[in-house]
Amino acid sequence: MAAVTLLSARGLTRHFGGLRAVDGVDFDLESGRIHALIGPNGAGKTTFVSLLCGRIPVQSGSITFAGQDITRLPAHERVARGIAYTFQITSIYANLSVFDNVALPVQRRGSRTLAADTMAALDRVGLAGLAGQTAGTLAYGHQRLLEIAMGLALSPRLLILDEPTQGLALSEIDGFKALVRSVIPETTVLLIEHNMDVVMDLAETITVLNFGQTLASGSPAAIRANPAVQAAYLGGGHA
Amino acid sequence: MTRFLDRSLILHLAVIAALFAAQYLLPSYHHTNIARIMVLAVFAMGYNIAFGYTGLLSLGHALFFAAGLYATGLGVEQWGLPTGIALIGGLAAGGAVAVATGLLALRTGGVSFMIVTLMFAQAGYLTILYFGAVTRGDEGFVISTAARSLGGLVLSDSTTRYFMALALFAVAMLAKLALVRSPTGRVLVALRENEERSRMLGFDPFRYKLLALGISGLYAGAAGAAYAVLFGYVGATFASIQYSILPLLYVLLGGAGTVLGPFLGALVMFYLIDISSGYTTAHLAVVGLALLILVLFAPKGILGALRERGLKWLP
Numbered sequence: 001m002a003a004v005t006l007l008s009a010r011g012l013t014r015h016f017g018g019l020r021a022v023d024g025v026d027f028d029l030e031s032g033r034i035h036a037l038i039g040p041n042g043a044g045k046t047t048f049v050s051l052l053c054g055r056i057p058v059q060s061g062s063i064t065f066a067g068q069d070i071t072r073l074p075a076h077e078r079v080a081r082g083i084a085y086t087f088q089i090t091s092i093y094a095n096l097s098v099f100d101n102v103a104l105p106v107q108r109r110g111s112r113t114l115a116a117d118t119m120a121a122l123d124r125v126g127l128a129g130l131a132g133q134t135a136g137t138l139a140y141g142h143q144r145l146l147e148i149a150m151g152l153a154l155s156p157r158l159l160i161l162d163e164p165t166q167g168l169a170l171s172e173i174d175g176f177k178a179l180v181r182s183v184i185p186e187t188t189v190l191l192i193e194h195n196m197d198v199v200m201d202l203a204e205t206i207t208v209l210n211f212g213q214t215l216a217s218g219s220p221a222a223i224r225a226n227p228a229v230q231a232a233y234l235g236g237g238h239a
Numbered sequence: 240m241t242r243f244l245d246r247s248l249i250l251h252l253a254v255i256a257a258l259f260a261a262q263y264l265l266p267s268y269h270h271t272n273i274a275r276i277m278v279l280a281v282f283a284m285g286y287n288i289a290f291g292y293t294g295l296l297s298l299g300h301a302l303f304f305a306a307g308l309y310a311t312g313l314g315v316e317q318w319g320l321p322t323g324i325a326l327i328g329g330l331a332a333g334g335a336v337a338v339a340t341g342l343l344a345l346r347t348g349g350v351s352f353m354i355v356t357l358m359f360a361q362a363g364y365l366t367i368l369y370f371g372a373v374t375r376g377d378e379g380f381v382i383s384t385a386a387r388s389l390g391g392l393v394l395s396d397s398t399t400r401y402f403m404a405l406a407l408f409a410v411a412m413l414a415k416l417a418l419v420r421s422p423t424g425r426v427l428v429a430l431r432e433n434e435e436r437s438r439m440l441g442f443d444p445f446r447y448k449l450l451a452l453g454i455s456g457l458y459a460g461a462a463g464a465a466y467a468v469l470f471g472y473v474g475a476t477f478a479s480i481q482y483s484i485l486p487l488l489y490v491l492l493g494g495a496g497t498v499l500g501p502f503l504g505a506l507v508m509f510y511l512i513d514i515s516s517g518y519t520t521a522h523l524a525v526v527g528l529a530l531l532i533l534v535l536f537a538p539k540g541i542l543g544a545l546r547e548r549g550l551k552w553l554p
Contacts, residue, residue: 055439079441087439093432104429107422108441114422154441 006031006158006188007052007083011061014047021047023212024061029158032185036203037192040232044212045192046088049160052190053085054078066157079108082157086164088192090143092150094136098127101135101146105153121153125179141172148176152183159183160190165198177202200224208232247498247554251416254499255409262401272513274401276505277408278465279489283501284415285458286486291495292419293451294431296349298483299340299356302363303456305478307333307463309367309374312473315386317373322389326464333460334453336363341452345445357483364478379474387468400469407465408502411458416498418454419554427451428496459486492533494540498554503541 007029014022021044029035037045050056052063054075062071070078079085084105093101103118111117122128125145130138135146144164151159161180165173173195180189180202193199199206199220206223208215210232216223223229261273282304289295310332314325344355367374374380387394394400418424426447429437434444467473476482485508486501493504511529516522537544546553 053439055435074443075438076441076443079439085439087436091433091436091439093429093436095432096428100425100428103422104425104437104442105440107425150440 004031005029007063007065009052009061009063012048012051012058012063013060014051014056015059020212022051025209025212025214027207027214027217029188029190030205031157031188033204034180034184034189034191034202035205035207036199037190037207037209038194038196038199039209039215043209045209046162047212048209049085049162049190049192053083053160055085079154079156082154083160084151084154084156084158085160086147086151086162088162088166090140090147092135092143092146094134096135097131098122098133098135098138098146099131102149102153105150109154118153121149124152124182125149126175141168144168144172145176148179152187156187158188158190160192162192163194164191165193165195173198247552248416250553251412251498254502255405255412258405258408262398262405267397270401271397272509274397274404274469276509277404277502278462278469279485279509280502280505281407281411281465282459282462283486283489283493283505284411284498285455285462287490287495287497287501288415288418288427288458289451289455290487291490291497291500292424292431293427293448295345295448295452295455296353296487297344297356297452297455298353298480298487299344299358299360299363300455300459300486301478301480301482302340302356302360303333303337303459304463304466304482305363305367305475306336306456307460308467308473308477309463310460311464312380312382312467313373315468316380316382316473322386322394322468326389326468329464329467330457330461333463334457337456337459338449338453340456341449345448345452357480360478360480360483364475364480367475367478374473374475377475379472379476382467382471382473384471387471389468394468395471404465404469407461411461412498412502415458416554419498423447423450431496488530491540492530494542494544494546497540497542497546500540500542507541 005028009025009027012022012025025048039045047056051058054073058071062069065081065083099118102121103114106118106121107114119128119131122131125148127142127145127149138146148164165176168176177198183189203220206220207217208223208229215232216226216229265273286300289297307329311325311329314320314328315322340356340359344352344359347355368376384395392399394403426442430444430447438444489501489504489508492508493500511526512522515525539547542553
């Protein structure tokens with residue numbers, strides 16, 4: 001299958017004062033794949049995807065999505081074009097029902113049968129039985145699932161998952177992996193993840209960020225064998 | 240789920256029916272009070288759309304009420320407009336002033352939004368005083384009985400007045416019920432609960448807040464317009480800070496983010512002042528005490544507290 005580039009970034013930069021959170025990153029995302037973004041804490045991963053989805057404005061550089069320049073588009077218009085972001089820190093509507101949480105993205109996508117489509121979206125992550133419950137009272141793992149369900153309910157072309165397995169039990173992680181695989185190839189997945197088992201198992205391509213710059217990019221095997229990556233993860237400079 | 244929705248619709252229709260019946264049961268003093276409360280409740284319902292549902296804490300709603308009041312009052316009294324046209328003009332003026340205010344004030348949020356809306360309202364109040372030659376300033380002006388008629392209905396007649404107030408109240412309440420149950424209403428609540436999340440679900444916060452403020456302004460304008468022709472008096476007091484605070488208190492007392500809360504709040508507050516002022520000149524102290532009790536024991540207002548204690552279906 002010929003690779004089609006869904007998103008590409010060139011020279012993407014964002015500094016916070018003297019901190020070079022993202023510093024001239026070039027990045028290409030192929031359509032219909034699972035691409036993982038890894039790196040030590042503070043490497044700029046969340047800032048980088050925030051630039052892609054528009055939560056944080058770009059300082060310099062450009063972003064192209066599906067052939068169009070989206071560098072200056074506000075976040076909500078990027079969502080309309082098919083970029084969905086799920087938050088690292090669970091950001092659901094705690095006081096609203098589980099149903100309402102997912103009905104919002106379903107109605108944003110446009111639906112004539114809101115109730116049925118919402119229940120279908122909940123069913124996909126196994127939360128249909130909890131539709132009437134207040135979202136804030138769900139167990140943590142279920143809140144994480146709800147967060148992902150909200151992203152998926154937008155039927156995005158690109159789903160950005162920011163540390164989705166953080167705090168999940170081992171048994172829940174298997175379910176999560178199956179869920180992510182099930183959205184391919186209609187949805188391309190960009191995954192920030194610290195759990196290396198999940199990364200190695202799911203990702204077809206891995207990009208490593210360090211100090212706001214791309215350290216390496218390639219297949220899981222190539223990344224695992226890369227000495228610079230090993231150095232960064234083992235405490236850089238001394239190796 | 241449909242069953243729940245029907246239950247709330249029945250409740251709201253029952254309130255309208257009860258108010259209809261009250262016209263025949265109440266002595267004339269209370270009868271006028273209730274008419275006034277219904278008009279003020281429309282104002283507070285509009286305030287609730289912005290504050291209770293969307294989370295926009297405005298301190299400038301007197302401006303929108305006054306826009307409706309003066310557009311209609313000056314329309315019939317000075318510009319010789321037909322009453323019907325002047326009423327529509329008042330409604331439109333409330334909405335237009337709210338949108339214009341929102342275009343600037345919504346660039347801010349939180350405390351800044353409170354201050355900016357307060358400043359807009361104060362500027363409006365001072366403008367009314369400045370053009371005293373036209374507006375008659377603080378003293379205000381009375382609308383002639385001749386101008387207070389609509390298609391053969393004599394609005395100064397207390398029965399007609401009551402039914403006109405009830406009609407406005409009923410339309411406003413059912414429209415609000417429809418709004419808060421609609422997908423748009425869901426987005427407004429979502430903005431109140433978590434703006435950043437809503438933005439990342441693809442909703443433009445500015446657009447929806449402006450919409451909420453505009454609708455809120457239409458309600459305030461309609462209430463102001465109705466007030467002018469039903470009660471026949473237009474004065475600068477209605478543009479003062481007091482009339483920005485009143486709808487906030489009504490909403491807090493009745494329950495922010497509930498459809499019936501503003502009416503209940505206006506009703507309780509009105510009679511609290513009315514009854515306590517019969518016993519003491521320090522009636523505002525009684526009101527203050529009531530608000531303290533409210534904040535301590537039912538911070539979500541009367542209906543908000545009921546909703547938390549089992550009436551989850553209350554819209």
